[in-house]
Amino acid sequence: MLYIIDSANLEEIRSLVEYYPIDGVTTNPTIISKEHNPDFLALIRAIRSIIGEERMLHVQTTATRAEEIIKEAYALKEIVGGNFYLKVPISEEGLKATRKLKGMGINVTVTAIFTQQQALIAAKAGAAFVAPYVNRLDNIVSDGVHVVTEIVELFKLHNITSCRVLAASFKSIEQVHKTSMIGCHAVTLNPDMFQKLVYHPLTLTAIEDFNKDWAAVYGDRKILDMAEN
Numbered sequence: 001m002l003y004i005i006d007s008a009n010l011e012e013i014r015s016l017v018e019y020y021p022i023d024g025v026t027t028n029p030t031i032i033s034k035e036h037n038p039d040f041l042a043l044i045r046a047i048r049s050i051i052g053e054e055r056m057l058h059v060q061t062t063a064t065r066a067e068e069i070i071k072e073a074y075a076l077k078e079i080v081g082g083n084f085y086l087k088v089p090i091s092e093e094g095l096k097a098t099r100k101l102k103g104m105g106i107n108v109t110v111t112a113i114f115t116q117q118q119a120l121i122a123a124k125a126g127a128a129f130v131a132p133y134v135n136r137l138d139n140i141v142s143d144g145v146h147v148v149t150e151i152v153e154l155f156k157l158h159n160i161t162s163c164r165v166l167a168a169s170f171k172s173i174e175q176v177h178k179t180s181m182i183g184c185h186a187v188t189l190n191p192d193m194f195q196k197l198v199y200h201p202l203t204l205t206a207i208e209d210f211n212k213d214w215a216a217v218y219g220d221r222k223i224l225d226m227a228e229n
């Protein structure tokens, strides 16, 4: 499963890329606006420079007409470079743009997915990823993981291999875990979720015990010191 950072905060991205096996970054206008950076293009260029050319960078269009979406896609692909995906919210104009961009060889992630049929038709239109919003579905007493499960199942049933499911909008590790259990291809997470993924109090206790037991016999001597002497 791919782990993607859902943020445009440069410090957080830099730190996460250093510590975690990160496959890319997703942004949207809300995420971008949180950085209060008047130079949007400089911000996405900086993200690309931190994550390198190979990791995916998904940048969302702000255009609403297919022709404008296509022009933005070309401009952004040129500016962002590397492994680039244009995010397009699902709509008729978005689907039209997706079909044309697929033909032009530009990867599209169709986002703001709330139903299984939105995902299926986006995949048929040529999306490389569809992004269902798990927590926002849970918030309306729907079932986000169930929707993701059925999208993954639909893609298997209809032999759709050109489109993957990039689940988004997570607030709990339980949501992430259940999403990974059903074979979802990718998740995009807020930076603070990564720490929560690896934290466990019993792990900290185990490490304290290891250190204490070692020190009882070897004091503050390190393995490296022993190996070098």
Ligand code: G3P
Pocket (backbone or CB within 6 Å): 006, 026, 028, 031, 133, 135, 136, 168, 169, 170, 188
């Ligand atoms: O990638 C989409 C995501 O940013 C939406 O998440 O937390 O605003 O529901 P959220």
